[in-house]
Amino acid sequence: MTQADIRAVVLATLQSIAPEVETDALSGDRPLRNQVDLDSMDWLNFLLGLNKQLKVEIPEADYRKLVTLDDVVAYLQAKVG
């Protein structure tokens, strides 16, 4: 999968959790949860959605690496290979 493919999956998953989000307006290098109102349950569901679609296991210990949209995409790409 290309980086663009992964980014598309991430944004689609985000939108399924927070339908009001305008994905074009998101900055990739700012903390995602400062831009989108995601509570801990939303966050878990977001990661779970990524887990289902990309078959990537995301240990809880790795949550701290996933701050910005770019972080999430890079993390997933490294895992998907």
Next chain:
Amino acid sequence: MIEFKLPSLGADMDEGTLLEWRVKPGDAVKKGQVIAVVDTAKAAVDIECWQDGTIVELLAEVGQKMPVGTVMATLLEAGEKSLPSLPASLPQGERGGSQLPSPLAGEGLRERGNAPAQRRMISPAARKHAAEKGVDLDSLTGSGPHGAVILADVETAAAQGAAAASRPAVAATTEVPSAEKGAARIAAMRQAIATAMARSKREIPHYYVSEDIPLARALAWLQTANSQRSMAERLLPAVLLLKAVAVTLRGYPELNGWWRDGSFVTAERSNPGVAISLRQGGLIAPALLDAGSKPLTQLMQELTDLVQRARAGSLRSSELTDGTITVTNLGDQGTQTVFGVIYPPQVALVGFGRIVERPWAEDGGLKVLPVVTASLAADHRVSDGHRGALFLRELAELLQHPEELDKEAS
């Protein structure tokens, strides 16, 4: 003959609009079975029957807006013979005893699966989506379990419909009313919250206490537990907090129940209402029934399901009537402290702020620990600050033994 009246679904709900009957005259119904769907300011609610019986007549019509207490249908009690001479609609009165669904009608959770075969099964998400998109549910073939119409069916039909119709015209005619409807719903929700909260502040003499609770042990326990679980089974700290509240309440019956008709009624079990913020604004606090006796894994599943259904606007009547206390959890995007407004007729509300690392003095030393501030707002007509403080201290103590909270049944 029993009169089935529209139950009150909370202090902020005084009327509802019938969306759908799920039964017809002659149907046998079981306690906890969903017999109708009623739209309220906050959500579409599956109305559950509070006892076994047989439907005689459906009096309310689909689309009818009615105040709480309106007789919607008449039923024969189990074993009761039909009396053809009796007028179908009895005068309003004290007949039939309490018209509220029985507390703890948690059977609804399980009854759903074995509904009568002739009933069309439509998932609440599908129903909501169909209403938004103007899809006729009767025209759909369900692809879910037992032929149930599920969200995917509606999405497919909506996509086909949109493709078939001439686009600009459809977009122009469907989008405007739906936006207007959304605005009207938000206004109705604000009004409902205003009514309930104004009543609370007018009638309930609140007192407040709070306690900082160290969570190092609880979070370490959770981390270990989660490292052995699949992603889908991971537990959130919120679940641990909810369970701890429900278990601690056993020793504090004066915080768990309802103020009704000038006196306090203790609830047998604790059903914490979970305050859930809705994306379009406003909030709703459906109950997690009997949270104290459920294992954490099950509670987590039920909480996930409850949040999803609350946001999809589809809840069961027992979830809106059976809450015995409210728990509001600001979570990791919130502030450190919250003091809540009690949701009448309940008499207490527990608030949790954001879990943050703070300096913590203990045994003459200073450490840095994750800490949560728990607060209690309670009704001074029923309890005093002394007991409220003891409750929070006991809650704090229980959270130092997280393994105790994971016992299968306690």
